Amino acid sequence: MSDRSEVNETRVKQVGGRxxxxxxxxxxxxxxxxxxxEDEDHIALAIRLCLEGEGYRxxxxxxxxxxxxxxxxxxPSLILLDLRMPKMSGHLVxxxxxxxxxxxxxxxxxxxxLSDVDEKEKxxxxxxxxxxxxxFTPKDLLTVVxxxxxx
Amino acid sequence: MRKxxxxxxxxxxxxxxxxxxLVAVWSILNFWRLRSVFNTVLVENYRSVxxxxxxxxxxxxxDSGVLLYLxxxxxxxxxxxxxxxxDFLAWYGRAIDxxxxxxxxxxxxSINAExxxxxxxxxxxxxxxxxxxxxxxxxxxxxxxxxxFTTIRELCGKLQSLNQDNMIRxxxxxxxxxxxxxxxxxxxxxxxxxxxxxxxxxxVSSVLRPILHLKENIRGITQGRLDDTIIVESGDEIxxxxxxxxxxxxxxxERDEETVERFKSQRxxxxxxxxxxxxxxxxxxxxxxxxxxxxxxxxxxxxxDDEAKGKHFLExxxxxxxxxxxxxxxxxxxxxxxxxxxxxxAVFELRRKTRDQEQRRxxxxxxxxxRAKDGSLKGAVVVFSDITHYKExxxxxxxxxxxxxxxxRTPLTSIMMSVGLLMELDELKKDPKVRQLLEIMKDDxxxxxxxxxxxxxxxxIQAGKIEVRRVPILLRELIDEALRPFYQQFKTQExxxxxxxxxxxxxxxxxxxxVWVISNLVGNALRYTPRSGTVTVGARKSDxxxxxxxSDTGAGIPKAYQKKIFxxxxxxxxxxxxxxxxxxxxxxxxxxxxxxxHGGKIWVESEPGKGSSFIFTLSRVADSRKADSGGIKDxxxxxxxxxx
Numbered sequence: 001m002s003d004r005s006e007v008n009e010t011r012v013k014q015v016g017g018r019x020x021x022x023x024x025x026x027x028x029x030x031x032x033x034x035x036x037x038e039d040e041d042h043i044a045l046a047i048r049l050c051l052e053g054e055g056y057r058x059x060x061x062x063x064x065x066x067x068x069x070x071x072x073x074x075x076p077s078l079i080l081l082d083l084r085m086p087k088m089s090g091h092l093v094x095x096x097x098x099x100x101x102x103x104x105x106x107x108x109x110x111x112x113x114l115s116d117v118d119e120k121e122k123x124x125x126x127x128x129x130x131x132x133x134x135x136f137t138p139k140d141l142l143t144v145v146x147x148x149x150x151x
Numbered sequence: 152m153r154k155x156x157x158x159x160x161x162x163x164x165x166x167x168x169x170x171x172x173l174v175a176v177w178s179i180l181n182f183w184r185l186r187s188v189f190n191t192v193l194v195e196n197y198r199s200v201x202x203x204x205x206x207x208x209x210x211x212x213x214d215s216g217v218l219l220y221l222x223x224x225x226x227x228x229x230x231x232x233x234x235x236x237x238d239f240l241a242w243y244g245r246a247i248d249x250x251x252x253x254x255x256x257x258x259x260x261s262i263n264a265e266x267x268x269x270x271x272x273x274x275x276x277x278x279x280x281x282x283x284x285x286x287x288x289x290x291x292x293x294x295x296x297x298x299x300f301t302t303i304r305e306l307c308g309k310l311q312s313l314n315q316d317n318m319i320r321x322x323x324x325x326x327x328x329x330x331x332x333x334x335x336x337x338x339x340x341x342x343x344x345x346x347x348x349x350x351x352x353x354x355v356s357s358v359l360r361p362i363l364h365l366k367e368n369i370r371g372i373t374q375g376r377l378d379d380t381i382i383v384e385s386g387d388e389i390x391x392x393x394x395x396x397x398x399x400x401x402x403x404x405e406r407d408e409e410t411v412e413r414f415k416s417q418r419x420x421x422x423x424x425x426x427x428x429x430x431x432x433x434x435x436x437x438x439x440x441x442x443x444x445x446x447x448x449x450x451x452x453x454x455x456d457d458e459a460k461g462k463h464f465l466e467x468x469x470x471x472x473x474x475x476x477x478x479x480x481x482x483x484x485x486x487x488x489x490x491x492x493x494x495x496x497a498v499f500e501l502r503r504k505t506r507d508q509e510q511r512r513x514x515x516x517x518x519x520x521x522r523a524k525d526g527s528l529k530g531a532v533v534v535f536s537d538i539t540h541y542k543e544x545x546x547x548x549x550x551x552x553x554x555x556x557x558x559x560r561t562p563l564t565s566i567m568m569s570v571g572l573l574m575e576l577d578e579l580k581k582d583p584k585v586r587q588l589l590e591i592m593k594d595d596x597x598x599x600x601x602x603x604x605x606x607x608x609x610x611x612i613q614a615g616k617i618e619v620r621r622v623p624i625l626l627r628e629l630i631d632e633a634l635r636p637f638y639q640q641f642k643t644q645e646x647x648x649x650x651x652x653x654x655x656x657x658x659x660x661x662x663x664x665x666v667w668v669i670s671n672l673v674g675n676a677l678r679y680t681p682r683s684g685t686v687t688v689g690a691r692k693s694d695x696x697x698x699x700x701x702s703d704t705g706a707g708i709p710k711a712y713q714k715k716i717f718x719x720x721x722x723x724x725x726x727x728x729x730x731x732x733x734x735x736x737x738x739x740x741x742x743x744x745x746x747x748x749h750g751g752k753i754w755v756e757s758e759p760g761k762g763s764s765f766i767f768t769l770s771r772v773a774d775s776r777k778a779d780s781g782g783i784k785d786x787x788x789x790x791x792x793x794x795x
Binding site: 040042043045046047049050053084113114134135136137138139141 | 557558560561562563564565566567568569571572575596600
C-alpha cells in the first residue's frame with residue numbers, strides 16, 4: 001500500500017516538476033496539506049499547479065481507494081473530492097471519510113460535473129462542506145480553498 | 152252500422168220526437184173520446200129532453216085547443232089544435248131521429264100509439280060537437296081523451312127522465328174517461344221521458360266512447376308506445392280522426408325507425424373507428440363511470456368492455472393522479488380559449504409483468520368533455536396514446552445530451568484551469584498578442600461552458616425531470632437570489648444595475664426555476680450591454696399578476712427576431728460588437744418553457760439602438776401575513792441592492 005502511494009507521489013512530483021518549489025524535507029512545515037482525489041489526471045495536474053502556485057502543498061490520489069488511504073495516513077487539512085470516479089465513487093469515499101474518527105473533521109469540498117440539485121444536496125447531506133461545479137476557473141477554486149485554509 | 156256523430160245525434164233526437172208525437176197523439180185521442188162523451192150528453196140527450204118537453208108543451212096546447220073547441224070556440228080551437236099537432240109531430244120526428252138510449256124507441260112507439268088514439272079521439276069529438284051532442288062530447292073527452300093525454304104526458308116524462316138518466320150516466324163515464332186519460336197520459340209521458348233519457352245517454356256514450364278511447368291511445372303514444380295501434384270502432388268523425396291519427400303515428404314511427412337506423416349506423420361507424428384506433432379510448436359519463444372502452448383500452452385496464460361498463464374510472468384504472476388530472480381537465484379547471492380541453496392532461500405509466508420481465512409502457516392522456524347543447528356535462532372521452540417509444544427515444548436523447556454535456560465538462564475544466572493559470576503568468580501577461588489569444592480562449596471556454604449548461608438544462612426540462620413546484624414567495628427574494636452571482640460582473644464590466652421592485656409583492660412560483668429565468672435574462676442583458684450602460688430589473692403589479700422585466704440599454708433586437716429568439720438555437724448576432732457572446736441560444740427557449748409551465752407569458756419589447764426589455768408574467772398571491780415566504784434556502788441575508 002505504502003509503496004504504491006509513494007510511486008504515485010513521485011509521479012505527481014515529476015509531472016509538476018517545474019512548479020515544485022519545495023523539498024521533501026520542508027513538507028512537514030506550516031504549509032497546510034490539501035488532498036486532491038481526482039481521477040482525471042489533466043484536471044488533477046491543473047488543480048495541483050494552481051494550488052501549489054499559491055503555496056499550498058497538494059497530495060493527489062487518482063481513485064477513491066487511494067484517496068481514502070492517503071486521507072487516513074496524511075490527515076490533510078482539506079480534501080478536494082471528485083464525485084464521479086471509477087472503482088469507488090466519490091459518495092462512498094465521502095461517507096467513509098465521515099465515518100472514520102481520523103478524518104471525520106476534515107472539511108471536504110466536492111468537485112462535480114453534475115449540476116443537479118439532487119446531486120448537490122446528496123453531497124451536502126453526506127457531509128461535504130461545499131461543492132464546486134465543473135468547469136471552474138482558478139479564481140473559483142482559490143476562493144473556495146481560501147475559505148477553509150486562510151493564509 | 153257506421154253512423155256519424157251527426158246521425159247519432161239526429162237519431163237520438165228522432166227518438167225524442169217520435170215519443171213526443173206519440174204522447175201528443177195519445178193525448179188527442181183521449182181528448183177526442185172525452186169530447187164524444189160530452190157530445191152524447193150535451194147534444195143528443197139534451198135534444199131528446201128538449202123534444203120530450205116540447206112534445207108535452209105541444210100536447211098541452213093541443214089539449215087546450217080541444218078544450219076550446221069543446222067550449223065552442225071551434226075556429227080558434229081547431230087552429231090551435233092544427234098548429235100544436237104539427238108542432239108535436241115535428242118534435243116527435245126529432246125525438247125519433249135522436250134515439251140514443253135503449254128503451255127510448257119503445258117509449259116513442261107508445262107515445263106514437265097513444266098520440267094516434269088521442270088524435271082519433273079528437274076526430275070523434277069533433278064529430279060529436281058538430282052533431283051538437285056536447286055532453287056526450289064532454290063525457291067522451293073526460294072518459295077517453297084525458298086519460299090518453301095523461302098517458303102521453305107520462306110517456307114524455309119517461310122519455311125525458313130516460314135521457315136525463317143517460318146524461319148522468321154519461322157524466323160518470325166522462326169522469327172515468329178523464330181519469331183514465333190522465334193516468335194513461337202520465338204513464339205514457341213517463342215512458343217517453345225514460346225513453347228520452349235512455350236514448351240521450353246512449354247518444355252521449357256512443358259519441359264519447361271513441362273520444363275517450365282515442366285519448367287513451369294518444370296518451371300511450373305520448374309515452375312512447377308507438378306500436379300501439381289505435382282501434383276506434385266507430386265510423387264517425389272520431390273514427391276518421393283516429394284513422395288520421397294512426398296514419399300520423401305510423402309515419403312518425405317510420406321516421407323514428409329511420410332516425411334510429413341512421414343513429415345506429417352512425418354509432419356503428421363511430422364504434423368501428425374507435426375500435427380500430429391504435430390509441431386506447433375510454434368514454435365515461437358525467438359521474439366518471441365507464442360507458443365504453445375500445446379493445447386497446449381493454450388491454451390496458453385488463454378488463455373487457457362489458458366488465459368495465461358502469462364501473463367508476465378509479466375501479467378500472469387505479470391512478471388517482473391521472474384521474475384528478477382528467478377530472479380537472481373535464482370540469483374545465485384548465486379551459487382553453489376555444490372552450491375545449493384537448494391538450495395532454497397527464498402522462499400515465501403502466502407497469503405490466505410479462506412472462507419473464509416487467510414491461511413499462513407510457514401513455515399520454517388526453518381528455519375532452521362531452522357537453523350537451525346547453526353546456527351541461529354529459530361525460531368525457533379519455534384517450535391514452537402509447538408514447539412509450541417516444542418516451543424511450545426521448546429518454547435516450549436526454550441521457551445522451553446529459554452524458555455528453557457532463558463529459559464535456561471534464562476537458563472544459565482543465566482548459567479553463569489552464570487558461571486561467573496561464574493568464575496569471577507574468578511572462579505571458581507582457582505580450583499583448585499572447586494576452587489577446589488567451590482572452591479568446593477564455594471567452595470561448597466560457598461560452599462552451601454556457602452551451603453545455605444550457606444543453607443540460609434543456610435536456611432536464613424535456614425529460615420532465617423539472618417539475619414546477621409553486622410556493623408563495625416574495626418576488627424581491629427571487630430577484631436578489633438571481634442577481635447575487637452577477638454583482639462582481641457588473642462591477643468589472645462597469646454596467647449599472649438598477650433594481651426597482653416593491654418589497655411586498657408576493658408571487659406563486661417555483662423559486663429555483665424563476666431564479667434561473669431571471670439569471671438568464673440578467674446574464675443576457677449584461678452580455679449585450681456596453682460599458683456604462685444600465686440594466687434594470689423591476690416589476691409592475693396588477694390585480695392578479697406581476698410583470699417582471701429586465702431592461703438593458705444595449706443594441707436592441709430587430710423586429711424580425713423578436714419572436715424568433717424564444718425558439719431554440721437562435722441568437723442575435725451583435726454586429727456592432729462583432730463578438731460571439733451568446734450561449735447555445737437555448738436560454739430564452741428554456742425561460743419560455745419555465746414561464747409557460749407557470750401559466751405565464753414571456754415576450755420582448757425592443758427598439759434597435761435603444762435597448763431591450765424582456766418581460767414575463769407570474770401569478771400574484773394576495774398579500775397575507777399567513778402565507779409562508781419560505782422557498783429559497785439561505786436567503787435570509789438579502790444582499791444589499793447594488794446600484795453600481
